[in-house]
Amino acid sequence: MITTELSNIGDIIQNQRQFFETGKTKNVTFRIEQLKNLKQAIIEHEQAIVEALKADLHKPELETYLTEIGVVKEIDYAIKHLNTWTKPKKAAVSFDFFSYSARIYPEPLGVVLIIGPWNYPFQLIISPLVGAIAAGNCAIIKPSEIASHTSDVIAKIIAKHFDPAYIAVVEGGVEASEKLLAEKFDHIFFTGGTAIGKIIMAAAAKYLTPVTLELGGKSPCIVDSDINLEYTVRRITWGKFINAGQTCIAPDYLLVNQKIKQDLIDGLRKCLKEFYGDNPVSSPDYARIISQKHFDRLVNFLKDGEVIIGGENQPSERYIAPTVIDNVSLKDSVMQEEIFGPILPIIEYTDIAEAIALINSRPKPLALYLFSQNKNLQKRVLQETSSGGVCINDTVMQVGVSSLPFGGVGDSGIGNYHGKASFDTFSHNKSVLQNSFWLDLKWRYAPYEGKLPLIKKLLG
Ligand code: NAD
Numbered sequence: 280m281i282t283t284e285l286s287n288i289g290d291i292i293q294n295q296r297q298f299f300e301t302g303k304t305k306n307v308t309f310r311i312e313q314l315k316n317l318k319q320a321i322i323e324h325e326q327a328i329v330e331a332l333k334a335d336l337h338k339p340e341l342e343t344y345l346t347e348i349g350v351v352k353e354i355d356y357a358i359k360h361l362n363t364w365t366k367p368k369k370a371a372v373s374f375d376f377f378s379y380s381a382r383i384y385p386e387p388l389g390v391v392l393i394i395g396p397w398n399y400p401f402q403l404i405i406s407p408l409v410g411a412i413a414a415g416n417c418a419i420i421k422p423s424e425i426a427s428h429t430s431d432v433i434a435k436i437i438a439k440h441f442d443p444a445y446i447a448v449v450e451g452g453v454e455a456s457e458k459l460l461a462e463k464f465d466h467i468f469f470t471g472g473t474a475i476g477k478i479i480m481a482a483a484a485k486y487l488t489p490v491t492l493e494l495g496g497k498s499p500c501i502v503d504s505d506i507n508l509e510y511t512v513r514r515i516t517w518g519k520f521i522n523a524g525q526t527c528i529a530p531d532y533l534l535v536n537q538k539i540k541q542d543l544i545d546g547l548r549k550c551l552k553e554f555y556g557d558n559p560v561s562s563p564d565y566a567r568i569i570s571q572k573h574f575d576r577l578v579n580f581l582k583d584g585e586v587i588i589g590g591e592n593q594p595s596e597r598y599i600a601p602t603v604i605d606n607v608s609l610k611d612s613v614m615q616e617e618i619f620g621p622i623l624p625i626i627e628y629t630d631i632a633e634a635i636a637l638i639n640s641r642p643k644p645l646a647l648y649l650f651s652q653n654k655n656l657q658k659r660v661l662q663e664t665s666s667g668g669v670c671i672n673d674t675v676m677q678v679g680v681s682s683l684p685f686g687g688v689g690d691s692g693i694g695n696y697h698g699k700a701s702f703d704t705f706s707h708n709k710s711v712l713q714n715s716f717w718l719d720l721k722w723r724y725a726p727y728e729g730k731l732p733l734i735k736k737l738l739g
Pocket of ligand 1: 394395396397398399403421422423424425451452453456457470471472473475476478479492493494495496526527528617619645687692
């Protein structure tokens with residue numbers, strides 16, 4: 280581990296402030312070079328990244344490429360669009376401002392802090408970093424200590440390829456976070472649980488630091504009867520059990536039209552066998568639970584309802600089989616807390632109004648999934664529910680579309696990122712209004728006598 284003495288945090292920030300003040304990061308060519316540098320660093324260390332994720336989460340190599348190293352797509356997207364994003368944008372002015380011109384200049388915020396979680400521990404640090412670099416900031420990143428191998432690799436890569444006065448890594452757990460949060464930053468970008476999100480926001484409030492909070496919650500997945508069952512089952516199985524369910528936008532629970540429920544359960548059973556074999560513990564394609572604490576938390580959920588698929592577990596391996604639970608009560612802990620593991624409760628409904636009412640009675644989720652070909656039903660669910668994002672007839676794939684802002688609403692988060700949204704998150708939009716000297720009408724100057732009718736006319 281590359282240790283950063285926590286007592287040095289003040290110095291790191293001070294150095295970054297000095298670096299920022301040189302104005303180097305404002306240069307668009309510099310930013311593009313740094314994005315290319317980041318991409319190159321990732322490619323150079325691909326194998327170490329794969330190994331670290333294998334050690335932390337038993338993450339299959341394909342999943343690591345798809346969901347972690349795949350972040351290079353975000354880098355390419357930023358490089359491609361950066362010249363356009365950074366250009367001042369002309370803003371319209373009304374007729375009474377005819378001698379003025381208005382422009383919006385995106386400018387970097389300064390020194391930003393990025394704190395990451397353990398579930399996609401590489402991607403969820405690097406992806407916001409792309410936005411921070413693109414927008415011209417210096418950044419301090421704190422990966423999750425729980426995915427310690429990945430934290431280590433991130434620290435090594437960044438130390439090797441970047442000047443710490445520009446991008447620095449601080450490794451560690453709560454103590455490191457607290458030391459960082461005691462300092463003033465120009466933005467804090469946090470990905471993690473809702474409870475810690477509140478701590479981050481409270482710490483940021485002290486300095487009026489703006490925050491982006493990418494949080495979690497229970498993302499529902501509605502399954503109507505008007506579907507292609509085979510595809511539905513495959514897409515749900517993949518989205519739920521990739522990374523052993525430890526995905527912030529995994530379908531947390533299913534709300535299934537009772538007409539299709541038995542077929543769906545039979546389909547899930549068959550599909551799980553296809554994906555992971557008769558005994559998923561020996562599948563090379565199935566991840567493990569990150570820690571003993573989370574393993575114990577998840578095993579506790581198995582007491583709720585009736586396990587109809589899976590349920591097997593091995594503490595020594597931190598393995599929990601892909602599991603489906605029926606007959607759960609909304610009061611069961613599995614339906615009260617975010618599951619964040621390979622356990623899928625099924626709740627049936629007879630009328631879509633019941634499913635919508637259940638969703639609306641709970642905190643707004645990060646993602647909402649709907650499987651249905653019925654256009655009216657799609658429209659109704661979109662209109663009558665609120666969530667960070669929606670994906671219709673698929674799961675999780677919305678995260679891979681750079682043109683879609685990604686983030687929560689209500690308890691699932693504040694702000695968003697990906698693509699242009701990342702650039703905006705780490706930029707300040709500076710409004711600039713310019714007048715000319717070719718005339719100076721006196722309607723706003725004292726003495727005001729006789730000018731009120733004109734003002735009233737202008738405002739009318
Ligand atoms: P967490 O909130 O426990 O930890 C996240 C980060 O906060 C870590 O770096 C950790 O060291 C730090 N931290 C922990 N306690 C702290 C404290 N008291 N003060 C300051 N910092 C502290 O989250 P986690 O367990 O790593 O991740 C799981 C959660 O993250 C889930 O709720 C999941 O839904 C959510 N998540 C959200 C997204 C998203 O994009 N919205 C993505 C991944 C995970």
